[in-house]
Amino acid sequence: MNSETTLRIARELAVSRHAMVAAKHPWAVQAALDILDRGGNAVDAAVTAAFAIGVLEPWMSGIGGGGFMTVQMAGGERQVIDYFSRAPRAATPDMYEMTGGSQADAVGFSGVKDDANAYGPLSVAVPGMVAGMALALERFGTKEWGETLAPAIDFAERGFPIDWYRGMLIGSEQAVIRRDAETARIFLRDGIAPAPHFGGQLPTLAQPDLARTLRQIAANGPDGFYRGEIAEQIAAHLHALGGILTTDDLAAYEPTVVDPLVLPYRDVELVLLPFQAASRLARRSTSSMARTSTRRASTPPRRCIRSRRRAVVGSRIASPTSATRTITTWIGGCSPRRNMPRVAVRRSTRAVPPDHHRAWASCAVVRRRRARRGTAAARHIFRSWTRTAIWSA
Numbered sequence: 001m002n003s004e005t006t007l008r009i010a011r012e013l014a015v016s017r018h019a020m021v022a023a024k025h026p027w028a029v030q031a032a033l034d035i036l037d038r039g040g041n042a043v044d045a046a047v048t049a050a051f052a053i054g055v056l057e058p059w060m061s062g063i064g065g066g067g068f069m070t071v072q073m074a075g076g077e078r079q080v081i082d083y084f085s086r087a088p089r090a091a092t093p094d095m096y097e098m099t100g101g102s103q104a105d106a107v108g109f110s111g112v113k114d115d116a117n118a119y120g121p122l123s124v125a126v127p128g129m130v131a132g133m134a135l136a137l138e139r140f141g142t143k144e145w146g147e148t149l150a151p152a153i154d155f156a157e158r159g160f161p162i163d164w165y166r167g168m169l170i171g172s173e174q175a176v177i178r179r180d181a182e183t184a185r186i187f188l189r190d191g192i193a194p195a196p197h198f199g200g201q202l203p204t205l206a207q208p209d210l211a212r213t214l215r216q217i218a219a220n221g222p223d224g225f226y227r228g229e230i231a232e233q234i235a236a237h238l239h240a241l242g243g244i245l246t247t248d249d250l251a252a253y254e255p256t257v258v259d260p261l262v263l264p265y266r267d268v269e270l271v272l273l274p275f276q277a278a279s280r281l282a283r284r285s286t287s288s289m290a291r292t293s294t295r296r297a298s299t300p301p302r303r304c305i306r307s308r309r310r311a312v313v314g315s316r317i318a319s320p321t322s323a324t325r326t327i328t329t330w331i332g333g334c335s336p337r338r339n340m341p342r343v344a345v346r347r348s349t350r351a352v353p354p355d356h357h358r359a360w361a362s363c364a365v366v367r368r369r370r371a372r373r374g375t376a377a378a379r380h381i382f383r384s385w386t387r388t389a390i391w392s393a
C-alpha cells in the first residue's frame with residue numbers, strides 16, 4: 001500500500017501560576033509581561049499589549065480601530081469598556097450605492113459598489129482605540145499612560161522582522177495597499193511586498209511616522225490624537241479623498257462603560273459583551289447545554305462554546321485549594337486550543353509582588369478594513385483586528 005509523508009505542526013501549551021498573556025506577536029506578549037513584572041495589573045498589561053500589537057500587526061490592529069475591553073477585578077467588579085468606532089455625523093443610510101445581491105460575509109456586508117463600506121474614505125469611522133485604552137487605564141489601571149505606550153514607540157522606531165507569514169499577509173493585500181501612494185510607501189518595497197530571500201536576512205518594517213504619532217499621544221494623552229494637528233491632518237486628508245469624517249467627529253468621541261452580560265453555567269460564569277450577536281447565541285447555547293448535559297458539575301472547566309463569531313470570556317472557578325482564580329476561555333467554532341493565537345503565548349516564571357492585583361482583562365479591537373490615510377496618525381492600519389487576553393493572580 002502506498003503512503004505519503006505528512007507534515008504536522010504541533011505546539012506546546014504554555015502554563016503559568018501567576019500571569020498569562022496571549023497575543024499574536026511574541027514582542028507584544030513580552031511587553032505585557034514586563035509591565036506585570038514591574039507591578040502592573042492585568043489592565044496595564046492589556047493596554048500595553050494593545051498598543052504594541054497595533055505596531056507589530058498593522059494589517060490587523062492599531063490606533064485607527066475600535067473595540068471592547070472586558071474587565072473583572074479581584075474584588076469582583078465587572079465592566080465592559082465600549083470603544084467601538086462610531087459613524088461620522090454626516091453618515092446617512094443611503095451613502096453607499098448598492099449593486100444587488102447583498103449578503104453578510106466574513107467582514108461585514110457585500111453588495112456595495114466598489115466595496116466602499118470596507119475600503120476607501122467612506123469606510124472610515126471615528127476610531128475609538130486610543131480613547132478606550134485611556135479610559136481603561138484611568139479607571140482600572142495602575143501605570144502611567146506613557147509607560148504603556150513606550151514599547152509600541154520602540155517597536156515602531158526600530159522596526160520588526162518580516163518573515164514569510166507576515167510577508168504573505170502584506171502580499172495578499174497588495175491591491176488594496178496600492179490604492180494609496182502613502183500606504184504603498186510604508187508597506188511595500190519598490191511596489192512589492194517585503195519578503196525574506198532565500199539564505200538572506202529578514203527584511204524589517206519600521207514605521208517612523210507612527211512612532212512620532214504615538215509619541216504625541218504619549219505626551220498629550222487622547223487629545224494628542226482626537227484634537228490638534230493629528231486630528232486636522234486626518235480630517236483634511238479624508239476630505240480630499242471624498243470622506244465625511246471631520247475634526248468635530250474626532251473631538252466628540254467618548255468611550256462608554258457598560259455592565260457585561262453574565263451567564264451562569266455549571267460551576268462557572270461567562271462574562272460577555274452585552275450587545276453582540278455572539279452573546280445572544282451564547283445565552284441560548286448555555287441554556288440548552290444546561291438542560292441537556294448529563295455531566296457532573298465537578299467536571300474540569302475545559303470547554304468550548306461554539307459560535308460563528310469570536311469573543312473572549314473570563315470564567316471564575318473554585319480551585320481544589322479553595323483559592324479563587326480566573327481562567328480565560330476562547331469562544332469560536334473550534335477547540336479552545338486551536339483557537340488560541342498563533343505562536344503568541346509566553347509564560348511568566350518571575351515572581352509577582354504579594355500585593356499584585358488579581359484580575360483579568362481582555363481587549364478586542366474589532367476587525368475593520370481601513371482606507372489608507374496620508375497622515376502620520378492614520379495611515380498605518382489597513383485592517384483592524386486583535387485579540388489580547390491577560391490574566392494575573
